Amino acid sequence: MPILASIESCTGCSACANICPKNAIRMIADKEGFSQPVVDDDKCVNCGLCERTCPALSANLPWGTSTPKVNAGWHNLDRRISSSGGMFSAFARGILSEGGSVFGASLNSDLLCRHIEIQTIGDLQLLRGSKYLQSEIGLIFRTIKTRLEDRKKVLFCGTPCQVSGLRKFLKKDYENLLTIDLACHGVPSNAVFKSYIDKLQKSLDLSPGNQKIQGFEFRRRDGWGMFPSYSVDGSRFTPVYGSNALYMKAFDKSALFRKSCYSCSYAKIPRIGDITLADFWGIGRHGFSFKYDTMNGVSLVLANTEKGLNAIKSLDEESFVEERTLDEALIENHNLTNASPCHPQRDEIIRDFLNEQMSLKKIGKKYGLTNRNLKEIIKEYSSKLGLFSFVKRIYNKVKSL
Ligand SMILES: Cc1cc2nc3c(=O)[nH]c(=O)nc-3n(C[C@H](O)[C@H](O)[C@H](O)COP(=O)(O)OP(=O)(O)OC[C@H]3O[C@@H](n4cnc5c(N)ncnc54)[C@H](O)[C@@H]3O)c2cc1C
Ligand code: SF4
Ligand code: SF4
Ligand code: SF4
Numbered sequence: 211m212p213i214l215a216s217i218e219s220c221t222g223c224s225a226c227a228n229i230c231p232k233n234a235i236r237m238i239a240d241k242e243g244f245s246q247p248v249v250d251d252d253k254c255v256n257c258g259l260c261e262r263t264c265p266a267l268s269a270n271l272p273w274g275t276s277t278p279k280v281n282a283g284w285h286n287l288d289r290r291i292s293s294s295g296g297m298f299s300a301f302a303r304g305i306l307s308e309g310g311s312v313f314g315a316s317l318n319s320d321l322l323c324r325h326i327e328i329q330t331i332g333d334l335q336l337l338r339g340s341k342y343l344q345s346e347i348g349l350i351f352r353t354i355k356t357r358l359e360d361r362k363k364v365l366f367c368g369t370p371c372q373v374s375g376l377r378k379f380l381k382k383d384y385e386n387l388l389t390i391d392l393a394c395h396g397v398p399s400n401a402v403f404k405s406y407i408d409k410l411q412k413s414l415d416l417s418p419g420n421q422k423i424q425g426f427e428f429r430r431r432d433g434w435g436m437f438p439s440y441s442v443d444g445s446r447f448t449p450v451y452g453s454n455a456l457y458m459k460a461f462d463k464s465a466l467f468r469k470s471c472y473s474c475s476y477a478k479i480p481r482i483g484d485i486t487l488a489d490f491w492g493i494g495r496h497g498f499s500f501k502y503d504t505m506n507g508v509s510l511v512l513a514n515t516e517k518g519l520n521a522i523k524s525l526d527e528e529s530f531v532e533e534r535t536l537d538e539a540l541i542e543n544h545n546l547t548n549a550s551p552c553h554p555q556r557d558e559i560i561r562d563f564l565n566e567q568m569s570l571k572k573i574g575k576k577y578g579l580t581n582r583n584l585k586e587i588i589k590e591y592s593s594k595l596g597l598f599s600f601v602k603r604i605y606n607k608v609k610s611l
């Protein structure tokens with residue numbers, strides 16, 4: 211029987227399940243809802259392929275440069291409907307317009323997050339926006355390999371551990387593959403998110419079966435750094451505050467993550483993807499001036515490889531990029547170079563999220579997750595009064611003095 215990564219180091223990347231020639235590995239949710247590989251003894255022939263492929267056991271891959279080219283950027287058509295500046299969509303547009311395939315994370319109608327393939331620009335809306343939970347890979351690495359061998363252009367975007375899993379699975383670099391990794395704070399499980407949605411449904415007192423939460427945005431996309439919001443019709447989104455926003459409060463405080471996230475081996479420079487995308491938090495505020503309005507979001511774009519550099523050069527005319535420095539990029543972006551520290555009550559908080567009897571209010575109060583500082587109170591009230599953009603503009607001005 212193969213010995214795969216321990217529960218502390220397994221990232222759930224699914225490379226082992228994808229590589230197994232006997233389909234002997236299934237990814238099954240553990241008691242916290244995180245997918246773990248489980249080997250079927252009856253099917254396994256002990257070939258050892260899964261062990262050799264697992265990035266948590268041996269990460270022998272070429273990484274990007276330790277001096278990446280740093281850019282700030284956005285895409286004019288995607289910026290206001292994406293999480294930061296819409297640079298993911300900018301790269302995706304290039305691949306799709308050449309008949310290629312783009313693979314990324316999508317929430318389905320049951321609000322389950324998993325990676326899917328899209329082949330048209332019209333379907334980009336299925337992938338746009340950060341879903342702050344683990345996206346299930348399923349067996350999609352096999353599809354990616356087929357596309358690559360059919361000589362199609364492929365873009366894969368995911369967390370760094372997923373990019374690493376894909377690269378180990380493929381065993382070699384393909385010139386028609388572009389990989390994008392994200393700066394990564396950590397991932398909660400689909401089960402915890404589902405439980406939160408059920409509790410939110412109750413807390414908002416939406417009549418069951420009548421008004422069901424059908425859509426969720428982890429952060430509003432029409433302003434940089436806005437509140438999470440839900441939708442009952444899939445199109446209009448309503449922001450949530452206080453204990454109703456508990457999921458994102460617990461996410462920010464690193465209370466819900468997979469165990470491997472707290473010792474993440476990808477939180478460093480050099481990076482594993484050709485490109486790294488993140489929010490360019492603090493741009494223009496640390497002694498390096500930036501003459502453009504940042505209110506609608508700015509992506510941080512690191513070109514880690516020659517392929518990454520070429521992808522930036524090939525962006526369309528609706529894309530804006532400006533070179534910046536790595537020093538500025540790292541000042542407010544802790545997770546590019548550091549794993550998130552584990553919340554001391556992480557296990558109990560996850561248990562309570564999964565407990566049907568615990569309401570969002572009770573959990574928030576029990577762990578002090580809804581306590582707010584002055585900045586958070588101002589953010590919340592200015593949003594409720596429709597003054598968020600105005601207040602943020604003043605805040606940015608004062609911070610950059
Ligand atoms: C779990 C997670 C943690 C993050 N943590 C940080 C952080 O600490 N600091 C920071 O600066 N940025 C972080 N990001 C990245 C940030 O939220 C934006 O995704 C990034 O700035 C790119 O934004 P965009 O506007 O270019 O594209 P968007 O359109 O917003 O990004 C969409 C792309 O992100 C991918 N994606 C979305 N959700 C997931 C997921 N759950 N798993 C894998 N891929 C996903 C999709 O495949 C899609 O390709 C995180 C993203 C995720 C998903
Ligand atoms: S050892 Fe081989 S057959 Fe067994 S689970 Fe791993 S890859 Fe599959
Ligand atoms: S290949 Fe990925 S999912 Fe499989 S054991 Fe290793 S880290 Fe876990
Ligand atoms: S923090 Fe690290 S281990 Fe966790 S999902 Fe992100 S890249 Fe993977």
